[in-house]
Amino acid sequence: MLYNICWRNIPTKATLRTLFEKLFLPLGMNILEAIKVRRSVRTYDGQPLSAAQASQINDAISLASSPFGGSVTIKLATVDTGGEFRPSTYGVIKGARSYLLMGLDNDVNSKLSGGFMMEQVVLRACQLGLATCWIAGTFKSKSFTDAAALPAGETLEVVSPIGQPGDRPRFMDRLMRAVASSDKRKPLGDLFFVNDFSVSLTEDGPYAMPLDMMRLAPSSTNSQPWRALVRGNQVDFYCAKDNNYSMIDMGIGLCHFALAADAQNISGAFAKNELPVPAPGNWQYVVSFIEAG
Numbered sequence: 001m002l003y004n005i006c007w008r009n010i011p012t013k014a015t016l017r018t019l020f021e022k023l024f025l026p027l028g029m030n031i032l033e034a035i036k037v038r039r040s041v042r043t044y045d046g047q048p049l050s051a052a053q054a055s056q057i058n059d060a061i062s063l064a065s066s067p068f069g070g071s072v073t074i075k076l077a078t079v080d081t082g083g084e085f086r087p088s089t090y091g092v093i094k095g096a097r098s099y100l101l102m103g104l105d106n107d108v109n110s111k112l113s114g115g116f117m118m119e120q121v122v123l124r125a126c127q128l129g130l131a132t133c134w135i136a137g138t139f140k141s142k143s144f145t146d147a148a149a150l151p152a153g154e155t156l157e158v159v160s161p162i163g164q165p166g167d168r169p170r171f172m173d174r175l176m177r178a179v180a181s182s183d184k185r186k187p188l189g190d191l192f193f194v195n196d197f198s199v200s201l202t203e204d205g206p207y208a209m210p211l212d213m214m215r216l217a218p219s220s221t222n223s224q225p226w227r228a229l230v231r232g233n234q235v236d237f238y239c240a241k242d243n244n245y246s247m248i249d250m251g252i253g254l255c256h257f258a259l260a261a262d263a264q265n266i267s268g269a270f271a272k273n274e275l276p277v278p279a280p281g282n283w284q285y286v287v288s289f290i291e292a293g
Contacts, residue, residue, distance in 0.1 A: 031259045034123045035213050041131035043166035044095035048078050053128060054098070057162065060124035064117040067270045068251070068287075070110030072117055073103045073154055076162070077147035085161070087135050096161030100132070103150035104157055108247050111157075112286070115251020116258075118158060119217070123259075131165040134158060134218050134252075136245045158248065184222065185215055192228045197280055206230050213260035219249035226253040227283055233268075233291040236276055238283040250286055257289070267292040 029037075049057065054076060061074050078098055085093040102118050104110040122132045136158050148156045189200030192211045201208060207230050214226055225241035226249070235257075239250050254270070261268070268291040276285035 029127045031123065031263050032213065034126045035216055035256055035260070038123065038126045038132075038218075040133040040218065041161075041165045042091050042093050042133055044093075044097070044131065044161060045164040045166050046083075046095040046097065047164060048097040049076075049130070049163060053130065056128060057100075057121065057125060057130075060121045064120040066113035066116040066251070068109045068112040068116060070107060070113045071105040071151070071154055072110055072114045073148070073150055074118055074121060075101045075148060077101055079143050079147050081143065093133065093135070093161050095166055096163055098162050099144070099147070100158075100160040100162050101144060101148040101156060102158040102160075103148055103154035105153050106155065111247035112251040112254065114157065115248040115253075116255045117251075118160075119252045119255040120259075122160065125162055129164070130162055132160045132162050134160055134220075136220050136248060157245075186224055188212055188215060191215060191224065191226060192230070194230045196277075197229065201228075201230065207235055207261070207266075209264060210257045210260040210266070211235070214253040214257040217249075217253040217256045219252065220245040223249065225249050227279070229277055229279070231277070233293075235289045236273065237286045237288065238276075238279045239286050240281070240283045242282065242284070247286075254287070261289070 057076050061076065064074065066072070076098065081093070081096070083095065085096065087093065100118065100121060102114055104114040118134075122134070125132050144159055145156055150156060188203060188208065188211065192201035192215075193199055194201050194205055201211065203212075211228055214228070215224070217226070219225060220243070223241050223243075223246070225239045225246045227238040227240050229236045229238070237250070237254065239246050241249075258270075268289055270287050271290050273285070273288050276288070279285065
């Protein structure tokens with residue numbers, strides 16, 4: 001039995017197609033280009049967003065939507081960090097004045113939706129020439145929690161600086177990117193499979209392009225938790241990691257897949273299959289994409 005959680009059944013201001021057209025077409029950079037060029041940036045020019053930039057980002061926040069439900073709040077705020085912000089896990093964020101703040105409930109659907117929605121905003125920022133950097137669960141400053149002012153039940157799980165990148169990436173930026181393996185991704189065939197988990201997906205295989213865009217998605221410590229099995233006209237998605245941020249990462253990857261599929265005019269819906277194909281190890285089944293027709 002499939003439980004339908006497709007785009008057309010959720011209360012949102014835009015269908016996926018309309019969302020794609022409003023967010024990505026006007027600036028000349030298509031969604032695939034935005035996915036490919038987005039990078040994490042830790043050094044900024046010290047200026048907050050302009051009023052026009054803030055308006056465009058707030059528009060993107062209001063348009064962001066998800067088929068997975070849950071409770072998610074995304075806000076744009078000016079946060080005074082004294083010029084530097086030192087997350088507990090890695091590196092230094094320097095010169096950022098504006099931040100995206102994401103709060104959510106502690107359930108799977110909220111985490112999937114949080115990643116799915118926030119990445120839409122991050123890709124819009126990329127199109128505007130703005131830099132970002134996903135930072136999950138490593139901030140303790142009261143400035144962030146005060147600025148977020150989240151609804152009851154939600155906790156602040158992710159922040160991202162947003163702004164113009166600094167003129168020259170600092171040595172520490174390059175070092176931390178190397179430490180986090182930010183420029184490394186597993187090959188397509190290590191992550192995605194066809195018909196059963198013994199057959200690796202190839203570059204000319206079914207759904208190869210949307211899955212390759214999923215492969216490029218950011219994830220905590222570059223863990224790349226997403227796995228997928230292509231079976232005919234559907235793709236079953238699994239999570240191969242088990243930490244506090246894996247489902248947020250899955251939401252980010254699923255966002256890339258959905259937007260890339262839409263760019264290829266592949267229509268369909270996400271649905272939950274009660275009897276998924278058993279996966280290797282401790283992989284957790286998450287959801288399936290069922291192509292229409």
